[in-house]
Amino acid sequence: MTTIRPLETATMKPPNQLDPNSYATKKTIAQGMLDIALLTANASQLKQVLQMGKANNNFYHLLVTLISASIVLQV
DSSP: OOOOOOOOTTTOOOTTOOOHHHHHHHHHHHHHHHHHHHHHHHHHHHHHHHHHTTTTOTTHHHHHHHHHHHHHHHO
């Protein structure tokens, strides 16, 4: 005669419960993508300001300084 053992409760998960490692991994990947998006947006804005030049923009030095500071702080 065989004996019936109870299943280990540590291996069983409710169907609606999220895996913490999976959640953390997805969150890290999403944060990395947002960082890359912000960096490319800042680089694009800096390129646009530099192409316009001083003659077309009254706030040229301020914009270059602030956008550059944003890029430096992000990296």
